[in-house]
Amino acid sequence: MADVAELIEALIEREGGFVDHPADRGGATMWGITERVARAHGWQGAMARMPQARAAAIYRRIYWERPRLDAVATRAPAIASEMFGTGVNMGTGIAVRFLQRALNALNRQQRDFADIAVDGAIGPATLGALDGFLRVRGRAGEAVLLKAIDALQGARYVRLAEQRPANEAFLYGWLANRIG
Template sequence: MHIDSLIDDLIDREGGYVHHPADRGGATCWGVTEAVARANGYHGAMRALPRNVAASIHRRLYWLRPAFNRVHDRAPDLAAELFDTGVNMGPTVAVAFLQRALNALNRGATDYPDLAIDGAVGPITLAALDAFLATRGEGGETVLLKAIEALQGERYLSLAERRPANEAFLYGWLANRLG
């Protein structure tokens, strides 16, 4: 799937303006928090954030900056999941999930060396991904996606357990962000 389609799907899923009292992120529009919008030069009312401005922010901060476009060249479905997780939890968290999963799936570092969990897609992470996909073949991307979604689901549950106000979001997170 092309990034334009991923962004359109994400924005459709996120919807327009929301300001839920239990959301520590505050007001959002099209999946962009007010803090992120302001940090990226938007000064208007969050209710009026143009969709194309949100799309530009998503592309720059959650696709290009974390190098998910480079993952896409190797594993498009994986890149789509990392993009969505990155918007929801932050790109560093999404990449850390990838790195943890790659480490757990490298058969004791016999397929490729363990990665430092630094939350950055760089040449070492890409080399490990390449080695994993070459070793595991067509089904490898699917298994890697399952591992990342398991980590994501555990994080959602943990967030709700640590802060009961997050229970307001748990059902939607599990329904709309996994699988």
């Protein structure tokens, strides 16, 4: 099973401390947590002073527990780990939609399991489809599903840079550090 504490620790290390890049629409961040998210979850102080433990609690609650990645982790730890990182960077709904789209595309025209709604929420249908996929494809299937999710993520990063030239400042780092 993916160890969420280790995932959070690695993410915080990668994100670093306080950053306020002028081209980043997300604005100021501390430990990778945007000011908007920090304020929505009770942080009132200066962003540069937000404790690492506060960021870790937000990551666990908002980006792991709320989207139900713990339920994914018991089935496919590598998928849950990737979805966690993607959810932090792009939003949990987008990360879940990537999983749902990939499962629908890999179900061999519903021979292996029924299509599911691409609604950005992990519920019984999404978990059932994941179970069906893993039942048919086994552990090797998890690696293929991960590649499909990574492909969707990479395509979105390129599209973001194409649509907003200021995002080109981030594209290399996104592709180098956030996929796989």
